[in-house]
Amino acid sequence: MMKSAICEMLGIQYPVFQGGMAWIADGKLAAAVSDGGGLGIIAAGNAPGEYVRTQIQIARNITDKPIGVNIMLLSPFADEVANIVIEEKVQVVTTGAGNPGKYIKDWLNAGIKVIPVVASVAMAKLMTRLGASALIAEGGESGGHVGELTTMVLVPQICDATSLPVIAAGGIGDGRGVAASFMLGACGVQMGTRFLSANECTIHPSYKEKILKATDLCTMVTGKRLGHPVRSLRTQFARDYAKAEFGGMPEEELEAFGTGALRLAVQEGDSQKGCFLSGQIAAMVKKEQPAAEIVKEVMDEAEPILRRAAQWVE
Secondary structure: OOOOOHHHHHHHOOOOOEEOOOOOOHHHHHHHHHOOOOEEEEEEEOOHHHHHHHHHHHHHOEEEEEEEEEEEEEOOOOHHHHHHHHHOOOOEEEEEOOHHHHHHHHHOOOEEEEEEOOOHHHHHHHHHOOOOOEEEOOOOOOOOEOOOHHHHHHHHHHHOOOOEEEEEEEEOOOOOHHHHHHOOOOOOOOOHHHHHEEEEOOHHHHHHHHHHHOOOOEEEEEOOHHHOEEEEEEEEEHHHHHHHHHOOOOOHHHHHHHHHHHHHHHOOOOOOOOOOOOOHHHOOOOOOOOOOHHHHHHHHHHHHHHHHHHHHHO
16 A cells, blocks of 8 residues: 555545546545545535535534545635634645745645645745645646646646745546656646546536547647636637637736636536636546445556556666
8 A cells, every 4th residue: 555645644545636627627536535545535626615514514524534626726715714614624725826925834734734736846835834744746638727837847846946845737547647647746636627527526417528528639738818717628618718718808808708618617517618628638437326435446456557567677
């Protein structure tokens, strides 16, 4: 069985985080992952605080294992959710799309482990100085908001820049990705796209079908002009958005163009107007299965791969 500092820190069995996917990662999915030995994470996204509180309570009614909440710092409800995770005594907070510095002290004082998502060495160093518990180094292969660097380039640089435990994210969908992450210096992984196929993931059936039928070149990145690039499946909406983005549409109109598109994909499966977030590993997702089975499967695959690493050394 693989050992990891992040497991000891968080009291989990396997060093596998489920990504905080907005409007997707709810209390049921997070609880299923946590029950399976990983760390399930509820996504706050752009949702109001009471929605997040409800999802935390749903998860707690299902499992007594540790759970996390991901807070998207661009959300207008970020301050509200930052207080709710303290009130609800959430064990772990991950953050994305911004700098969580103004919240870290209060979260740490409440006994919460703070694990920001970072996409650069500079942000990793800043989060280390501010007292983060660990870091998620997320490469541009991931779905949703992405940075410039790939996982293979980013993870070792983050590991060199901090003494904190590092969780690798972006482009990880099986045991090979887990093993590679450990070789790069990480002590855990975060997967998002792989969990879209979980039985407990309640996205629209057409969303799951798109993931299961995806090919290697199925994703694209839009939103660079606005300063917050997003990776999604190459659907009609994504192509239309890219055309508008590079066709000179005013920024205000471009922002409005994308508003609500993720919810249309998640809840209605709208192929024309929905934004289907996905990482580049979508083509590696082949079947629906329980979330706990996904966690165990990737770890069972990773262990023999790591054991075989000695074959390359005389």
